[in-house]
Amino acid sequence: MLGPIAGILFDGFAYGMLLFLLSVGLSVTLGMMNFINLAHASFGMLGGYVAVTLMQHFGWPFLATLPAAFVIAAAVSMVLERVMFRRMYRATDLDQTLLTIGVVFMSIAGAAYFWGTVQQPVAVPDYLSGAFVVAGVNIARYRLFLIVVALVIVAVLIAGLEWTRFGAQVRAAVDNQRMARGLGLDVDRAFSLTFALGSGLAGLGGALAIAMVGLDPGFAFAYLIYVLIVVSVGGLASIGGSFVAASLLGISDMAGKYYVPQLGSFLIYLVMVGILMWRPTGLFGKR
Amino acid sequence: MAAVLPPQAAPHEFLRARTRWHPLEIVFWLSTLLPFVVVPEYLQLASQIAIAALFAISLDLILGYAGIVSIGHAAYFGLGAYTAGILSKHGIGEPVVLLVLGAIVAGVVGYASSFIIARFRHLALIMITLGICLMFYEAANLAGWLTGGADGLQGIKIGPLAGTFKFDLYGKTAYSYSLIVLFLCFLLARRLTHSPFGLSLRGIRENAVRMPAIGAPSDAHIRKVYTIAAAIAGIAGAVLAQTTSTVSLEVLGFQRSADVLVMLIMGGAGKLYGGILGSIVYMVARDQFSGINPQYWYFWIGLMMVLVVMYLPNGLLGGLEKLTARWRRSPT
Amino acid sequence: MSETVLATRGLRKNFGSLVVAGDINIELPRGARHALIGPNGAGKTTLINMLTGMLQPDAGQIMLEGADVTGLKPAARVHRGLVRTFQINTLFPRLCAIEAVTLAICEREGHARNWWRRLPVYRDAVDEAYAILASLQLGADCTRVTRELAYGQQRLLEISLALAAKPRVLLLDEPAAGVPRSESSALFQAIAGLPADITVFFIEHDMDIVFKFASRIIVLVGGRVLVEGAPSEIAADQRVREVYLGHGKHG
Ligand SMILES: Nc1ncnc2c1ncn2[C@@H]1O[C@H](COP(=O)(O)OP(=O)(O)OP(=O)(O)O)[C@@H](O)[C@H]1O
Ligand SMILES: [Mg+2]
Numbered sequence: 035m036l037g038p039i040a041g042i043l044f045d046g047f048a049y050g051m052l053l054f055l056l057s058v059g060l061s062v063t064l065g066m067m068n069f070i071n072l073a074h075a076s077f078g079m080l081g082g083y084v085a086v087t088l089m090q091h092f093g094w095p096f097l098a099t100l101p102a103a104f105v106i107a108a109a110v111s112m113v114l115e116r117v118m119f120r121r122m123y124r125a126t127d128l129d130q131t132l133l134t135i136g137v138v139f140m141s142i143a144g145a146a147y148f149w150g151t152v153q154q155p156v157a158v159p160d161y162l163s164g165a166f167v168v169a170g171v172n173i174a175r176y177r178l179f180l181i182v183v184a185l186v187i188v189a190v191l192i193a194g195l196e197w198t199r200f201g202a203q204v205r206a207a208v209d210n211q212r213m214a215r216g217l218g219l220d221v222d223r224a225f226s227l228t229f230a231l232g233s234g235l236a237g238l239g240g241a242l243a244i245a246m247v248g249l250d251p252g253f254a255f256a257y258l259i260y261v262l263i264v265v266s267v268g269g270l271a272s273i274g275g276s277f278v279a280a281s282l283l284g285i286s287d288m289a290g291k292y293y294v295p296q297l298g299s300f301l302i303y304l305v306m307v308g309i310l311m312w313r314p315t316g317l318f319g320k321r
Numbered sequence: 322m323a324a325v326l327p328p329q330a331a332p333h334e335f336l337r338a339r340t341r342w343h344p345l346e347i348v349f350w351l352s353t354l355l356p357f358v359v360v361p362e363y364l365q366l367a368s369q370i371a372i373a374a375l376f377a378i379s380l381d382l383i384l385g386y387a388g389i390v391s392i393g394h395a396a397y398f399g400l401g402a403y404t405a406g407i408l409s410k411h412g413i414g415e416p417v418v419l420l421v422l423g424a425i426v427a428g429v430v431g432y433a434s435s436f437i438i439a440r441f442r443h444l445a446l447i448m449i450t451l452g453i454c455l456m457f458y459e460a461a462n463l464a465g466w467l468t469g470g471a472d473g474l475q476g477i478k479i480g481p482l483a484g485t486f487k488f489d490l491y492g493k494t495a496y497s498y499s500l501i502v503l504f505l506c507f508l509l510a511r512r513l514t515h516s517p518f519g520l521s522l523r524g525i526r527e528n529a530v531r532m533p534a535i536g537a538p539s540d541a542h543i544r545k546v547y548t549i550a551a552a553i554a555g556i557a558g559a560v561l562a563q564t565t566s567t568v569s570l571e572v573l574g575f576q577r578s579a580d581v582l583v584m585l586i587m588g589g590a591g592k593l594y595g596g597i598l599g600s601i602v603y604m605v606a607r608d609q610f611s612g613i614n615p616q617y618w619y620f621w622i623g624l625m626m627v628l629v630v631m632y633l634p635n636g637l638l639g640g641l642e643k644l645t646a647r648w649r650r651s652p653t
Numbered sequence: 654m655s656e657t658v659l660a661t662r663g664l665r666k667n668f669g670s671l672v673v674a675g676d677i678n679i680e681l682p683r684g685a686r687h688a689l690i691g692p693n694g695a696g697k698t699t700l701i702n703m704l705t706g707m708l709q710p711d712a713g714q715i716m717l718e719g720a721d722v723t724g725l726k727p728a729a730r731v732h733r734g735l736v737r738t739f740q741i742n743t744l745f746p747r748l749c750a751i752e753a754v755t756l757a758i759c760e761r762e763g764h765a766r767n768w769w770r771r772l773p774v775y776r777d778a779v780d781e782a783y784a785i786l787a788s789l790q791l792g793a794d795c796t797r798v799t800r801e802l803a804y805g806q807q808r809l810l811e812i813s814l815a816l817a818a819k820p821r822v823l824l825l826d827e828p829a830a831g832v833p834r835s836e837s838s839a840l841f842q843a844i845a846g847l848p849a850d851i852t853v854f855f856i857e858h859d860m861d862i863v864f865k866f867a868s869r870i871i872v873l874v875g876g877r878v879l880v881e882g883a884p885s886e887i888a889a890d891q892r893v894r895e896v897y898l899g900h901g902k903h904g
Contacts, residue, residue, distance in 0.1 A: 064444065068443070070443070070444055070447065118627070118631070121631070122630075122631075125630075126388075127390050127442075127443055127444075127446075127447070128384065128388075128390045128586075129630050129634075131390060131392065131447060132582065132583075132586055132626050132629075132630050133626065133627055133630040133631070135392075135579060135582075135623075135626060136622075136623040136624065136625070136626030136627040136630070137623065137627065138623070139579075139619040139620065139622055139623030139626070140619075140620050140623035140624060140627070141623075142616065142619060142623075143616050143617050143618075143619045143620030143623065144620065146614070146616035146617070147616075147617065147620070151616060251616065255575070259451070259455070262444075262447075262448055262451070263448075265444070266444055266445060266448045270444075296463065297459075297463065298459050298462065298463060299455070299459050300456060300459035300460060300463060303452050303455045303456045303459060304456060306448070306452050307437075307449060307452040307453060307456065310441075310445055310448060310449055310452070311437060311440075311449075314440070314441055314445045315445070329780060329783050329784075329787075329792075331795070331796065332751040332779055332782070332783050332795050332796060333773060333776065333779055335749075335751065335796045336751070336752075336755075336772055336773045336779060337773040340771045340772070340773060512768070512769055512771070513768045513769075515771045515772060516767055516768045516769060516770055516771060516772060517755075517756075517759040517764040517765045517766075517767050517768075517770075517772055517775060517778075518765055518766060518767055518768035519768065519772075520748075520752060520755070520756050520759065520765070520772055521756060521759070521760065521765040523745070523747075523748060523752075524745055524748065524753075524756050527744075527745035527746055527747055527748055528743060528744065528745050528746075530743055531739075531743045531744065531745065531814070532728075533707075533726065533727035533728045533731070534705065534707075534727060534731065534736070534737055534739075534743070534814075534815075535731065535736075535756070535757040535760055535761075535814055535815075535817065535818050536728050536731030536732050536736075536757075536760050536761060536818050537728060537756075537757075537760040537765065538728055539728075542765070545766075545768070549768075
């Protein structure tokens with residue numbers, strides 16, 4: 035009786051951690067620059083394809099592909115930020131939306147061109163596959179691994195934001211950008227670093243995601259919606275908010291699929307619209 | 322010319338000139354009749370273009386004029402299409418009646434949603450418009466008994482138009498019908514944009530902060546235009562259902578919302594004809610490239626969106642206007 | 654003393670720990686030409702934001718012609734005749750000047766709900782808009798797009814928009830901000846020429862202008878009213894000299 039519930043909680047939480055990694059970067063960059071980047075999940079997809087390619091064509095071990103996914107997604111995002119996004123910070127919501135949807139379309143088509151539209155096969159190393167049972171709950175090793183990675187990253191992010199100089203700059207820029215600029219802070223540089231970091235985390239999330247949810251060119255759009263839900267429900271620039279929102283979303287998605295599969299994703303959308311109507315700035319957002 | 326007028330007449334003349342029909346407008350509408358004689362084998366496509374243009378005009382009212390970003394406008398298109406499709410299976414055969422019913426259902430839902438829409442800005446607004454559309458998509462998917470779910474609505478029976486004109490295989494009736502509906506809705510939209518209400522919408526787009534400071538009820542204006550736009554989108558959807566005799570889930574899809582955005586922005590938002598021009602270019606291009614994998618097609622669409630946003634802020638029509646203005650200014 | 658048109662009682666507002674309004678009590682009689690002065694960051698704009706309903710006060714009341722309007726929305730206050738201008742141009746960049754002012758008049762007259770009749774049909778509204786623009790030397794440029802107007806003209810359009818709402822109380826937030834001194838005097842001349850029953854409350858940094866056009870001056874420092882009085886009293890006040898006049902030259 036307790037088994038299914040605990041199992042759903044565990045699986046849902048693991049799924050939520052995946053969503054957290056995919057979305058936390060967008061939450062922070064949106065809070066800093068108000069730049070609506072709908073292409074964020076495309077960096078996740080890029081990370082996924084980097085991992086797949088390195089494993090299949092270059093024989094890299096799975097764990098080694100993770101940092102590579104992070105670095106390449108971060109580097110590509112930095113280039114795009116320089117040539118495109120940077121010019122759009124003061125543009126209207128509409129222009130930002132359109133530009134980044136355009137990038138999503140291009141990324142989906144690009145992925146289809148290079149990797150085809152089929153699902154990518156992924157082989158997780160032996161020590162991460164399989165499951166064990168604790169108190170009647172089936173614990174998949176891979177999901178446990180995901181949770182551990184995500185928790186470590188949460189801790190690093192919170193500590194970094196709290197105690198490093200860069201973190202202080204980011205906080206100042208989110209708090210009051212005008213004041214931060216007035217104090218002589220290079221907000222643009224802080225932003226482009228944050229942007230790269232956030233996209234890198236999405237890339238890492240994407241690499242970790244494929245073993246759990248698969249990978250095809252539809253990823254950039256399918257997960258964009260989840261990412262946006264996490265960000266808008268969690269509130270902008272709130273790591274804690276993203277964490278809670280992602281966990282809730284992951285768990286309710288799992289629970290929904292288990293208990294009311296006939297409702298599909300309807301419930302998730304309904305809850306999102308409901309929460310936003312109740313609190314337009316999200317659960318933890320201030321603005 | 323303005324110099325001979327007394328000064329206080331100048332603004333009247335200026336404002337009146339804006340509402341007057343330009344000769345090019347008349348030429349354009351006459352040329353919409355050309356497909357009947359020039360490319361009769363493409364009348365089905367022409368009909369699809371007219372429907373897309375109508376949908377784009379509806380989005381233009383809220384996005385181009387009032388400045389409200391929606392990435393879920395397909396919700397109302399789909400509602401109109403399903404309303405017309407489902408009711409036609411239950412004995413309502415007259416296309417015009419179905420059209421009106423589609424408009425009413427979409428308009429009522431649009432009115433209900435408008436209370437939410439008017440309250441939000443920025444990311445929350447984008448998410449709400451997307452969320453509402455996704456909800457309708459999922460609902461249509463789940464209510465298979467009513468909508469046919471993922472298989473699409475089967476067995477639509479559309480009677481002859483006005484009891485006389487049957488929808489033929491070549492699309493003669495279809496294009497005539499779509500074109501008439503497009504033109505009538507365009508006339509309505511044109512009146513609206515030239516009215517004091519239309520001016521207030523542009524005020525909201527230009528500066529939402531100033532509007533309350535001059536005593537304008539922005540929320541009420543937004544609710545009104547959103548309802549009208551939803552009804553027009555519903556009409557477009559209903560016409561699609563009738564002229565193609567099918568309704569699939571895709572009428573509610575994100576792709577459709579994104580496509581109409583692309584058409585409108587590419588053509589030029591906030592000038593009605595922009596959406597029409599964008600639909601023509603987009604639909605003809607898609608038809609020409611239909612051989613290539615749709616996945617790749619979206620690469621070019623994406624690239625076009627990026628280029629338009631970065632280099633052509635007022636769309637094709639805005640670019641053309643600029644060119645002609647430059648051409649006029651330089652003598653000879 | 655004539656009747657009070659606009660008054661505040663114990664108005665308070667904090668931004669975090671920063672007190673921008675600490676117990677503000679002011680009274681403006683009908684037809685007043687009062688000035689609000691104070692150093693940068695004193696909370697002058699914040700006070701106007703609260704008076705017009707763009708910012709909710711933490712505590713206190715705002716009375717307009719005897720009625721409590723504290724809970725009213727900005728547009729509702731405009732309908733009651735409480736109208737403002739903005740320190741930083743808050744215009745409609747892609748509307749022509751005549752369109753912008755006609756828009757404000759149509760909103761006032763309730764024409765803005767009409768979505769079927771064409772705008773030029775409302776001749777009276779257009780005539781009135783033109784008259785307002787002409788009275789502020791914008792008549793000749795009324796068909797130009799706002800964002801292409803010179804900065805000084807945009808400041809005048811700020812005021813035109815407010816006048817189009819037929820104010821009974823007009824709050825002007827540094828109407829001459831950024832305008833060269835030679836032009837600002839003309840601008841205030843136009844303001845001084847407004848009908849005598851309009852109550853005008855203006856913020857201005859240039860003391861010469863303040864002394865010339867204000868019949869009474871309120872000095873705001875650190876979110877509190879330091880002193881209020883006739884120009885001669887303010888000019889002689891030692892505390893004002895210290896916190897404000899001794900502060901260096903503004904404008
Ligand atoms: N929305 C806000 N959030 C936080 N602080 C604010 C906000 N608006 C204003 N402030 C602060 O409140 C103080 C008062 O601001 P206000 O704009 O009212 O000053 P002011 O008297 O109009 O100054 P100035 O002469 O420069 O126009 C300033 O320190 C300003 O930084
Ligand atoms: Mg100020």
